[in-house]
Amino acid sequence: MGYAIGGVVVLFLAWSTKRKPRLTASLVWSLTATIFGIAAFGLLLPTELTPTLLWLSLATPLVWLLFLTWAQWDGRPYRPALGMIALTLLSALVVWRMPVPA
Amino acid sequence: MDRDRRVRIYDAHSWTGISLGLFLFVVCFTGSVAMFHNELMSWEDPNRRIALSDAPVSGDELMRTWAAEYPLEDIEFISLWYPTDREPYFQGRLTIHQDEGGDLFKQRRWNSQSGELLPDRESGLSTWLLGIHRDLMWPDVLGGRTIGRGLVGIAGIIMLLSIVTGIITHRKILREFFTFRRTRTVRLKWKDAHNVLGTWTLPFSIMIAFSGAWLGIVALLLPITGALVFKGDTAKLIEIVAPGPGGRTGEAMSPISFDELALRRHPESGKKLAGVFVTNWGDSAARYQLSYYPDGELKYYEVEQLDASGETVPLVGTLAPMASSRVVASLSPLHYGTYGGLALKYLYFALGIGLSVMVALGNMVWIERRWHSAEGQQSPAFYARLSKLTVGVCMGVVLATVAVFYADPFYRGDEEGRLAYVGWAYFAAWFLVILAAFRFENSYRSMRLFMALTGIGLLGLPLVSAFVGGAAPWTLVDQGHYAAPLTDLTFLVLGALTLWVTVRLPRERLEQLGRRASRKARLEQEAPATG
Numbered sequence: 001m002g003y004a005i006g007g008v009v010v011l012f013l014a015w016s017t018k019r020k021p022r023l024t025a026s027l028v029w030s031l032t033a034t035i036f037g038i039a040a041f042g043l044l045l046p047t048e049l050t051p052t053l054l055w056l057s058l059a060t061p062l063v064w065l066l067f068l069t070w071a072q073w074d075g076r077p078y079r080p081a082l083g084m085i086a087l088t089l090l091s092a093l094v095v096w097r098m099p100v101p102a
Numbered sequence: 103m104d105r106d107r108r109v110r111i112y113d114a115h116s117w118t119g120i121s122l123g124l125f126l127f128v129v130c131f132t133g134s135v136a137m138f139h140n141e142l143m144s145w146e147d148p149n150r151r152i153a154l155s156d157a158p159v160s161g162d163e164l165m166r167t168w169a170a171e172y173p174l175e176d177i178e179f180i181s182l183w184y185p186t187d188r189e190p191y192f193q194g195r196l197t198i199h200q201d202e203g204g205d206l207f208k209q210r211r212w213n214s215q216s217g218e219l220l221p222d223r224e225s226g227l228s229t230w231l232l233g234i235h236r237d238l239m240w241p242d243v244l245g246g247r248t249i250g251r252g253l254v255g256i257a258g259i260i261m262l263l264s265i266v267t268g269i270i271t272h273r274k275i276l277r278e279f280f281t282f283r284r285t286r287t288v289r290l291k292w293k294d295a296h297n298v299l300g301t302w303t304l305p306f307s308i309m310i311a312f313s314g315a316w317l318g319i320v321a322l323l324l325p326i327t328g329a330l331v332f333k334g335d336t337a338k339l340i341e342i343v344a345p346g347p348g349g350r351t352g353e354a355m356s357p358i359s360f361d362e363l364a365l366r367r368h369p370e371s372g373k374k375l376a377g378v379f380v381t382n383w384g385d386s387a388a389r390y391q392l393s394y395y396p397d398g399e400l401k402y403y404e405v406e407q408l409d410a411s412g413e414t415v416p417l418v419g420t421l422a423p424m425a426s427s428r429v430v431a432s433l434s435p436l437h438y439g440t441y442g443g444l445a446l447k448y449l450y451f452a453l454g455i456g457l458s459v460m461v462a463l464g465n466m467v468w469i470e471r472r473w474h475s476a477e478g479q480q481s482p483a484f485y486a487r488l489s490k491l492t493v494g495v496c497m498g499v500v501l502a503t504v505a506v507f508y509a510d511p512f513y514r515g516d517e518e519g520r521l522a523y524v525g526w527a528y529f530a531a532w533f534l535v536i537l538a539a540f541r542f543e544n545s546y547r548s549m550r551l552f553m554a555l556t557g558i559g560l561l562g563l564p565l566v567s568a569f570v571g572g573a574a575p576w577t578l579v580d581q582g583h584y585a586a587p588l589t590d591l592t593f594l595v596l597g598a599l600t601l602w603v604t605v606r607l608p609r610e611r612l613e614q615l616g617r618r619a620s621r622k623a624r625l626e627q628e629a630p631a632t633g
Binding site: 022034035036038039042043049050051053054055056057058060061062064065068069072073075095100101 | 104106107110111114255258259262263266267312315316319320323324326327328330331332333335338342343419420422424425426427429430
């Protein structure tokens with residue numbers, strides 16, 4: 001059942017990205033890229049965890065805003081959407097592969 | 103910048119405005135009122151309208167007597183906040199562990215002069231006005247306050263996006279600082295007002311949008327990010343970021359006296375103590391978290407931690423002295439304007455209202471442009487409905503805010519139901535105003551009516567205060583209490599200002615008035631010739 005729902009969501013996102021790339025990038029991919037990107041960046045930085053998380057939390061609204069602006073700024077409609085999808089997948093891979101901080 | 107890009111950015115600016123502008127208006131307006139949360143406490147509760155004592159009774163005795171009502175090992179936290187000008191009474195809080203699960207939170211207030219227990223009053227007006235801004239008072243059945251807080255944070259992101267797209271779109275931003283064409287069309291006048299307010303409030307808007315976005319979405323996104331980093335192990339995240347004090351040892355140790363602590367000054371800054379928060383009270387593992395007044399610094403409190411013997415303990419986790427925690431701690435006072443006294447709060451209020459008006463004007467320009475020109479692709483009835491909705495929602499939240507100032511003091515039911523009653527009154531008033539806005543054919547007239555009602559409502563509030571509190575403002579000033587009379591004075595000034603603006607608002611669309619006036623003038627000119 002879970003796989004079926006997941007499959008429907010993925011298909012819907014693929015369809016909406018093809019139909020309305022800027023809108024889908026603004027509503028969905030900017031948020032996923034922000035969350036996963038920040039988490040992966042936090043894991044990759046060799047600094048102390050607590051201040052890193054605090055700084056990254058401060059950067060979160062700005063990173064999200066950056067992606068939202070990019071979605072409208074870029075001349076090619078698919079480039080921001082594909083860029084954010086790629087960043088989300090890459091960051092998810094980093095989060096999955098990296099060990100839990102001690 | 104190429105034309106296509108500019109058009110895209112402009113579309114993003116106008117569509118975020120028209121789709122989410124009303125929500126932004128609600129967040130901005132409720133935020134302007136929520137800042138006065140502490141000042142309103144004395145206004146809403148007549149029992150708090152007391153003078154600050156020069157020689158207060160022993161707070162330690164009050165707390166010990168109260169805490170003795172519960173087994174020592176069941177007391178999770180105990181805290182005492184000392185009397186201030188704004189809240190001239192002792193405030194004690196206890197959190198009691200319950201075997202059946204969960205903690206029981208208790209609160210008491212005592213007169214600082216007599217030690218007499220002040221009558222219990224549950225949260226009402228001030229809590230509602232703060233909550234509706236902070237988390238929309240989002241119900242538990244729909245996910246609870248965290249969801250509401252996240253949505254308000256998203257409003258901050260939308261505002262930041264509107265600011266960025268607005269700056270990119272407006273090429274002549276410096277000229278717009280001083281451009282206000284009062285004698286031109288309605289649309290130009292509103293557009294100029296939108297641009298002038300936008301440019302003059304720009305630094306404030308950026309600050310309030312960023313801090314609001316962070317305060318809101320951090321509650322929603324930080325746990326998600328933390329859960330991703332720690333692969334779902336949130337207990338480990340809390341252990342590293344915000345380590346707790348640990349449990350009791352079972353070895354009894356006499357608590358440090360609250361009266362002794364009251365005399366303490368911060369060892370480095372010399373600041374005065376505001377309150378004490380104690381975990382493991384009466385145990386050798388006790389921790390005393392001392393909060394000192396920030397005295398104009400950008401933080402809520404300067405914090406120090408003591409162990410059971412009174413020795414200073416280093417601060418850890420997010421409380422540790424480091425640049426990141428300093429910046430994070432500054433965001434909430436920066437957002438709510440708590441670092442500069444009442445004058446700063448009035449300035450924040452004026453800027454916040456300016457921001458709200460700017461958002462509403464942006465929507466009105468969008469509607470006007472499509473309603474009365476070839477640009478509109480929908481029917482005139484559609485734009486008329488949109489105009490009524492804008493007036494209803496915007497003036498509805500304003501009148502609902504005034505309405506709860508009347509509803510709360512006259513509540514006579516069970517104290518536990520006070521907050522729900524205030525909430526129902528708020529939404530009922532809001533809904534009625536939206537309905538009324540749709541009943542009016544002319545939105546200009548409905549706007550004038552709602553503004554007049556707001557002004558009259560504000561002017562009547564000092565009477566409510568005197569009636570419910572049983573004392574006139576000057577009597578309270580004579581008795582040494584200032585918070586409630588100052589609030590009354592603010593209502594009078596705001597009410598007079600609102601009425602002053604109301605009489606200057608047009609009764610109908612100026613172009614129509616203009617057309618009618620020019621037709622009349624033409625007829626008058628033609629009359630002698632034809633006669």
